[in-house]
Structures are given as C-alpha cells and as structure tokens.
Amino acid sequence: MSSRRPTCGETMTTGARALKPRALVVRRHHLLVRISHWLTIPLLLGLILSGISIYWASPIYQHDPNPTTGSFDPFADAGIWICAHIPWLHHYADPANWVYNHGSLGPYMLAFALRFHWLCAYLFMLNGLVYLAGLCSGGGWRSLLPRLSDARGVLQMARYYLGLPYVILARRQPIHPNFRTKYNPLQRLAYFAVAVAGFLAVATGWAIHKPAQLSWLTGIFGGFDNARVWHFWLMGFFLVFVIPHVVLVIADGWDTLRSMITGWSKKFKRSEVSDHEL
C-alpha cells in the first residue's frame, strides 16, 4: 500500500484544483497480522468442532451412570435436559447427543474428527507463525506486552465495564477511561492472553498427541490426563474471549472493524502521535 506525500501545485488530469481535502489515517495492523487474524476464525472453529467430536469418544468429565437415562456424560445430560424443556425439541431423535450434534462434527466421528483436527492444527500452527511474523514486522508486538503499571489501568477498565449497565439504564453519560496507548490495559491483557492461550493449546495438544515421545512435555502439564484437562479449558478460554471481543468491536464502530481488513484507521488520539515517555 503506497501513499504519497502531497506536493503543492500538483495538477490533476481533469484540471480540477490540485489541493483537495485530505484525510489523515494511521497504520494499525500489519498485513500478516490481518491475514492471520481472519484465518484464525475458520481454523479455531474447525479445531473446536472436531475437538468436541474427539471429546465425545471419551469425555474427560464423567459421573456414575444415571439410573434413569443411563448417561455418564454431563454434556449428554445437558442434551437430555434441553430436549425435555424446549417445546419443539420434545421429539428430537437423539437427546443425549443434542449438544454434540449442534456443537461439533457429531458423535461416532472419531476417525474423521482426528484427521480434521490435525489438518486444522498444523494450519493453526502455521497461522501462529504468520501472526508472529506480522507482529515483528509491523512493530505491533510492543503494543501487546503487558506492563506492571497496567494493573491500575486494568482495574479502571474493569470498573468501567461493571458500571456500564447501571450508567446505560440511568441514562448517564459513560465516561471511558483515557489511555495514551494503542490498546487500553485490559485490552492489552486480553490480546496477550489469547496469544499465550494459542501457544498453550498447541503445546498441550502435542502433549496429548505424543505422550511417549514427548513425555517431558506431557510431564510439564502434569501427565496425560491433566494435559487433556488443560487442552479442554484452553478451548473454553477462547470461547469466553470471543463473545466480548465481537461485541466490543461492533460497539466501537465500522472504522475499528475496517482497520482489521484494510490495516489503517481514521481514529487516533493526539497523545498517540506526540512524543511521550513511557
């Protein structure tokens, strides 16, 4: 993407006046960061859908068989409860597998799910490297490193969001805390945590995949069974992250969403531009 500094007195071929009103934009996201960001969506979706199908084959969380339903899996219990309580699902053919049918590739799909999971996993790892390359090339990594001084800012932002429902209901004006950096401290912590979670999800995945040849790695996570638990809850973390992320991106407006596609934004603070000490 090239941009020219305007030179005064330039004439256009149409003969229009040389000086047109120009817009000021700032670069926000490197091309590789943008590409890897969007590719994460189908890859993570594929990993989770196939992952839950794999989970179905031997759930981590099981209880003694329920005397009525015979179910030993809390997800099966949830499916049975849902079908029993939602009117149009009363005659659903397979209540115990409702959750798996709607949140994964389905039950009885282990061989397929494993292959699909590994395809998505290798691409996910490649995607992670692309992301790191983009962070380094664009210098964006500096905006992601959390600092000790962030602690205060994180609490400020947390208090802001916790108070938001009241402020909206009371028709007061919400006052967003002001920060001079690209991301506010809570944002920075969240984005950094997602990157760390991605790395850990890959590490725990390998720990489960190769418990004999990479036994040292499996050991770091407390053994084979614990590595499975880590892997499962890291998936949960991604799910918990995605909802506020999407809501806040939409709430922030089209320019923010567009900046992750085009790489530039028209919104920036004077304080980001001027020289400052950090």
Place this chain on the structure above:
Amino acid sequence: MSFKQIGAEEKSTRRSALLKKFQGAFSERPIEPIEVEPSILRRWTRRDLLLFGAGTLATLVVGGSQLPRNVLQRLGLDQGGTTGPENKWLLNQALRLDDDVSTALYSQHHLVPTYTKSQITPLKNNYNGATPDPAYIPGWRLTLDGLSSGLTVSLDIEALLARHQLHDQITRLVCVEGWSAIAWWSGLRFDDLLHAYPPVSQAKWAHIESSVNLDANGNPDPYFVSIDLLTAQHSQTLLATHLNGKPLPVEHGAPLRLLVPMKLGLKNIKAITRITYTKDEPPDYWAKRGYSRYDGI
C-alpha cells in the same frame, strides 16, 4: 559540590538514560499519520473488502469440501445420494504429514515413561465387538510365517514361556479414544522372538493377526495390525503373557497379546494367532477405517 558527588550524579544520569533506552525499546512508537486523498482511501477499502470477500468464499469452499458427508447432510448442503468411500484430499495429506511427524519423532533408544505398582489403574475390556469365548485358549498356538528359514513355525504357550525370558514393565496404554490406563505387563520381548525365529532379510513389517476376534453380534471379525519391525525391536515392545502378575484373562487377549506402548492402544492386538513378516506394509484393521497407519505416540 565535591568531585565524588558530581561523579555519583553522572553515574545516576547514565543509568537512568540506559534504563530509558531499554524501556524505549519496548515502548510503543509514536504513530505517524499519513495524508491520503479520500478517493484513494475508498479505492483501497473497496479493493481490500473484495479481497476479503474472495478469501472468505475460498475458505468456505475449501473447508466445506473437507467436512464429512453426514455433517453436510445435516446442514442441508449435501447433493444427496452420494455413497461410497469419501476421498478428502487435504485430510489425507494431513494424516500423512502427521504419520511422517510420528515416524520422525520415534526413537529406538527413547524409553516410554514407566510407573510403580502403586500407580496402576483399572484397565477396561476394550474389545470393540463381543469378547471371544475362552474355549480357544487350551488349543491355542502361535503361527509364524515369512521366516528366513522358509518354514512355518507353530508354537504353544509353554514353548514360548520356557524358551524366552519374561520381562516386566509398568507402562501407560493410551487409547485413540482419549483415555489411558497404567498396567503391569509381563512377557517376552518381541526382539527375542525375532532373534529366535528370524524373518526373511527383506522384511520390514510384521503382519499380526487374531483370528478369534468377534464383531458386536458375536460373528467372526478377524483383527489384524501392521507393525514396523523397528518398533517391534524396541526394548519395551513385548509379547505379553501376564497382566498385573497373573496370566492374561480372556478380556485382555489371553494367552498372548502385543504390548507396544509407543503406539496407540489399537495396535496392541489381543489374542495373537499369527505373525507374518513382510517386505511391504501389510493391511491394518483400523487404518482401513480411516485411522492413522503408524499410530506412534
């Protein structure tokens, strides 16, 4: 001010300058706004949105092409009426890549973790179909084929136990389904059998069969696995005869089963009746059903 004080001041300013430089390397750079004509911005936006849309479409098509048929049917996207084996090129490539990675990670000298007797966990009967009737056990014999002598050898359990030293190991059995169990196995090393009855020189594989295996309805469903000889020669690959100190019960593959802890449980074939050494990779029961061939962990 004394010279000492001036020196101390210089030192502290130098230190804080270094600290500022260090912190500066990690701190955000001031951003530089660029002036662009709005028409150019609109052009860039249009171009990038089109590229984004094209990329989304391509991803949906490629990703969707690899989804299993019944998922597509459930989503109402299947053309309908397509039967027969599904050939998903990308998925097969991923499986091959993963098997190559497994093979590369395998090490002849790396030992799988071993445990103590106090760490033993219950081991469930994981026969996929019905458990075979123990009537086959008294007359059981192991047939060996593909030997360098050219003969076919038939051994009973007493011959195996008498001629070979039994080794103990307490290792983890990891099932492809995701569960695992720690059990105490005793048996002869596969490597010792290979030395006692050497395969033909070109052999690289062992085709191990269990003719007594049954399907869910109790009908014969011969089970068979392919094992590369390199893994068979590993010091922890056993032809197990005992579980937790007692002779193997029928649920765990009496009187002889394979114990190969550096592969998934499905390769640990129970109730072995025949071993044939081959040059090319022989067929494998679960590989035919869409699972990996190598199954290295």
